[in-house]
Amino acid sequence: MATIGAAMSAEFMMEEALAPQAPVNRRRPRFRTWRLIVMLLAGAYFLLPIYAGLKFALENDAGHFSFFAVKALPTEPGFGAAFWLSMRLSLVTVVLSMVLMVPTTIYVHLRLPKVRRVVEFITILPIVIPPIILITGVLGSYPLWLKASPYLLSLVYVILAMPFVYRSLDAGLSSIDLKTLVEASRSLGGSWFATMRRVILPNLRPALLSAMVLSLALVLGEFTMASLDLWETIPVWIVNFQQQDGHVTVAASMLGLIGSWVLLTLIVSLDRSQSRRSLRKTGGL
């Protein structure tokens, strides 16, 4: 019996050693090739327009390499004001979004979990409703003093950013045991403010950063509403100035894109370095 068993094992091992290896060896290169093709196609799709934009921004009218468009950008009429307006609108939008959405999302998770679906549906509406309809309604219904202020745009941008902000926060809150953490903090004597500041918000940091970056990107790229509300933000300035100098406006777009990347990278690396520091402090790394 033992001999038979041993022989069977050897046969089985030999079969197993030979059989699966052949297809794996055949499949792997094919899989790699397809993966490479897909990556190249996707890369080309995303990178070619950026390359074309960069090339155009770094050329002079004769088609030679030049930084003239980038250098001229700050001195072009209206650019400074547009840039400053976009920054102010971004800041107000991000702050308003956080002040409104963070407590709301936490409240829904803690106290009204059954209405999460309804809230999700409501937060999708700004994507479904075209911005032109939204701004037409806003301009027709808001009081004059508010319509005269550029910060009306911030109020509308808060609505536009809501789907992204809500989803980021919702994902962040779903990843922690919110109810138990809150109850633990409360039972230890933590007030609601202390619980938010010391327990919930630090554990929501990645979600908060993500929500902020998405809001920021939305404000910096929004054209329709700003244009219809007759405020010259960066995107509106780009479109208006395009008639005068294409190189400069493309340089402005590229700088905006690079600026967003830098900002995103900074925020992500800040988050990572904080996590690493806390691990190093404890000997975890």
Place this chain on the structure above:
Amino acid sequence: MTQMKETSMTDSSITAGTTKGAQVELDQLVRTYGQVRALDGFSLSIAPGEFVALLGPSGCGKTTVLRVLAGFEQPDSGRVLVDGNDISDVSAQKRDMGMVFQSYSLFPNMSVINNVMFGLRMRHQGRSDSRSKAGQLLELVELSDQSTKYPHQLSGGQQQRVALARALAIEPRVLLLDEPLSALDAKVRAELRDQIRSLQQRLAITTVFVTHDQEEALSMADRVCVMSSGHIEQTATPAVLYARPTTAFVAQFVGISSRVPVETSGNEVVVFGQRCPIRTGEALSGSGHNDALLRPEDFGIDIDPNGKGFVTHKSFLGAITRLIVQVGEISVRVDVRSDQGADIELGTHVTPKVIARDVLVAPRVAAAPVEPL
């Protein structure tokens, strides 16, 4: 392990008397969720320093009691009194109750020492005082060498010990334990069980412990409160609860009981032809068809070639051997001393005999005819 624990506890400045247990009174608590009545007139009195376990199946309302006591849930009616003061409307933040959760619930963004310090800092204690006290508590739970680590760097057992230290740090009037051991493996659970009990006795802190594990409840608590459908079935010491269950639910939920259909008459019941006195318990439907609930040790057996019962299963459990004896359509579990049970083979004809001084009788759940012996 025990020696190490004792030494560290003696060295610590956290000693008995630091925390004073409170008298807790739960009075006619009612809590409903829609149509479900989670608590149905629940009343319980807990003495200062007492360790009470709330035991029951899932959905019986034991966690609701704990949450009402902690202030996380408001009862529809009824009162919660601590040291005679009605705290029903006091927020969880101001109740001074330390709670340990099933899911550890340590703050992931804080190190172990900061977790333990949290409650002290919320009470506006100075940073150095808080740190010093948190250090003592970590010593008490044998985790002083882990103080700078973060929760995700600790094992489940370590995390729960930190949670215990954190709950004790605020010197709570009542310690609430919500199934704190159920997420741990068997070995760690046994160690932590001893540690919790030892700390509770040393600090003389009133403790309410929720569990569905009867072994935990019986081994740790001074009194066990068995719950079912939002009300108390029986509250008693573990020994009384096991030996003298007053309801069919308790007899079947705590320990093992065989259910034997019987005929009752007055204060007596006939079990396998043997007359036995009825134990005082839940109201019966009067004389007639009922069930007797008997533990394996309530039975003895006579080996009898003419006996109508025969052994169908036999399990060696160390000092005792558990037999399953089939009598007609009824199966009963019988414990015998292993030295006596060694010679009993499967199929051996026997006669089960009730050796308990009285028998718990409950309304019959299934109308099965009694096989006369």
